[in-house]
Amino acid sequence: MPEGPEMYRVARRISRTLGDAPLVEVWFAFDHLKGWSGRLEAQRLATVRTLGKALLLEFADGVTIYTHNQLYGRWLFSPADRRPDTGRQLRLALSSGERSALLYSASEIDVLAPGSVNEHPFIRRAGLDILSSGANVAEVAAWISRPEFARRQLGHLLLDQSFLAGVGNYLRSEILFIAGLDPTRRPMDLVPTEQAKLAEAARTMMWRSAETGGITNDPQRVRQLKAAGWRRRDYRHFVFSREGQACFLCNGEITRQTVSGRRLYACARCQR
Numbered sequence: 001m002p003e004g005p006e007m008y009r010v011a012r013r014i015s016r017t018l019g020d021a022p023l024v025e026v027w028f029a030f031d032h033l034k035g036w037s038g039r040l041e042a043q044r045l046a047t048v049r050t051l052g053k054a055l056l057l058e059f060a061d062g063v064t065i066y067t068h069n070q071l072y073g074r075w076l077f078s079p080a081d082r083r084p085d086t087g088r089q090l091r092l093a094l095s096s097g098e099r100s101a102l103l104y105s106a107s108e109i110d111v112l113a114p115g116s117v118n119e120h121p122f123i124r125r126a127g128l129d130i131l132s133s134g135a136n137v138a139e140v141a142a143w144i145s146r147p148e149f150a151r152r153q154l155g156h157l158l159l160d161q162s163f164l165a166g167v168g169n170y171l172r173s174e175i176l177f178i179a180g181l182d183p184t185r186r187p188m189d190l191v192p193t194e195q196a197k198l199a200e201a202a203r204t205m206m207w208r209s210a211e212t213g214g215i216t217n218d219p220q221r222v223r224q225l226k227a228a229g230w231r232r233r234d235y236r237h238f239v240f241s242r243e244g245q246a247c248f249l250c251n252g253e254i255t256r257q258t259v260s261g262r263r264l265y266a267c268a269r270c271q272r
């Protein structure tokens with residue numbers, strides 16, 4: 001499933017594709033949403049933002065389309081007079097008259113009336129989205145230190161979308177590695193410098209992944225490894241999916257375990 005940074009890129013691409021002009025087409029596959037088309041067509045899209053792995057497309061009059069790709073949803077882009085060559089089922093079509101942004105396959109789609117966005121169950125539960133909020137390190141650190149998170153192990157907590165929305169499975173391993181923290185640590189166990197490192201690591205990994213399209217490893221190392229002929233999947237991450245390989249920092253062995261039902265990778269020497 002795409003994580004927050006991938007959806008952040010999709011949000012930017014939807015904005016670029018549709019621009020500021022009023023939309024000429026807002027089409028829904030689901031019958032219960034079709035009634036909204038008339039109201040939304042001829043309006044312009046005011047903002048497109050992420051909330052974790054969800055997208056919020058807000059129109060000029062405050063009506064918001066909520067989408068969540070779940071496992072199979074996929075946004076594709078095309079000239080307005082053509083549809084992409086795909087066997088997928090179209091769920092939502094937005095068109096500026098020149099270009100279209102199209103959501104395909106099983107996905108959650110909802111239309112939220114002005115002022116009701118925060119009542120949506122997913123949005124109500126969602127935690128801090130580092131990307132769309134623009135939170136700085138101090139703000140992320142303050143969020144992490146909230147009492148409701150204090151007693152939960154970071155390995156579990158980092159997959160909970162009410163903690164840091166948009167962090168998924170590869171980001172969990174990468175954030176803990178960069179912060180130098182063992183997944184069994186809890187926010188209440190962290191000294192202030194460790195807490196600051198965790199906040200910094202979460203912010204750095206989210207933004208780097210958004211900029212690079214999912215590459216979390218150090219940019220300079222990535223350049224060197226690419227030049228040496230390494231494949232993307234081998235240079236992409238510090239630890240994720242690198243079981244049995246050498247840690248880039250200490251040469252120790254990367255291990256794999258299962259936490260909250262998903263695979264987690266770590267370096268025992270670098271993470272305490």
Ligand SMILES: [Zn+2]
Nearest residue numbers: 247250267270
């Ligand atoms: Zn290491």
